[in-house]
Amino acid sequence: MPRFDGGYVPRSAMAIYAHPDDIEFTIAGTIAKWARAGCEVTFVLITSGNAGTHDRKFTRKSLARVREREERESARILGAARVVFLHHGDCELVPTLALRKELVRRIRRHRPEVVLCNDPQALFFGDRYINHPDHLAAGKVALEAVFPCAEMELLWPGAGLPHKVHAVYVSSTAAPDTWVDVTETIDVKIAALSAHQSQLGDRDISPMILEWARDEALRAQAGKAAGKKDTGRSKYAEAFRVMRLMRE
Numbered sequence: 001m002p003r004f005d006g007g008y009v010p011r012s013a014m015a016i017y018a019h020p021d022d023i024e025f026t027i028a029g030t031i032a033k034w035a036r037a038g039c040e041v042t043f044v045l046i047t048s049g050n051a052g053t054h055d056r057k058f059t060r061k062s063l064a065r066v067r068e069r070e071e072r073e074s075a076r077i078l079g080a081a082r083v084v085f086l087h088h089g090d091c092e093l094v095p096t097l098a099l100r101k102e103l104v105r106r107i108r109r110h111r112p113e114v115v116l117c118n119d120p121q122a123l124f125f126g127d128r129y130i131n132h133p134d135h136l137a138a139g140k141v142a143l144e145a146v147f148p149c150a151e152m153e154l155l156w157p158g159a160g161l162p163h164k165v166h167a168v169y170v171s172s173t174a175a176p177d178t179w180v181d182v183t184e185t186i187d188v189k190i191a192a193l194s195a196h197q198s199q200l201g202d203r204d205i206s207p208m209i210l211e212w213a214r215d216e217a218l219r220a221q222a223g224k225a226a227g228k229k230d231t232g233r234s235k236y237a238e239a240f241r242v243m244r245l246m247r248e
């Protein structure tokens, strides 16, 4: 049985997110760390981000093509084993039963020990960012697919053999309880983000990423006093709310 401490590395993980670059902004340090340690990582991107630009030179089709290429390059940098695109429309995502079933099919096929997804309740960040509705929808439908649907024998037998996910790592959450030390992989995270040229252009976002990860490391160290799990004296960290679905 895995132990969910700072050094925990699952055998396999599936990151279910809305857009190319969501994984990179939120959990890429953890992904790179786990992949380096032998975890088989699958990315599931529900959209290809085909509305994600104000640049009139793109069509939805050409933008999707570019962003899928960027995501594949980023996945290679992070050490992910595979990238799956479900080709739903950007800015149109809703957590439907049909999408839940698509995710159940992927979960049952790749059988991840851990699923990572966004917190569907995180509507506001500070006073400047209303969370993208696709992020909320992706988080909600991912959680619904993990529990209970993927593990129920009588539900959708044509979608594969039932599979029980051990734990869900919920990112971009207002209520984190676990931090992963990403000091060793923060550079890889920044490199993966820089693959998303269509989104970043010439913007250097590394100071922002470093600041976020430094803030999380400080929160982790403060949380230690409150009895929360942390990763010791890490310089950079990523934060999660971890739901453990398997009894240890």
Ligand SMILES: [Zn+2]
Pocket: 018, 019, 021, 022, 132, 135
């Ligand atoms: Zn996004």
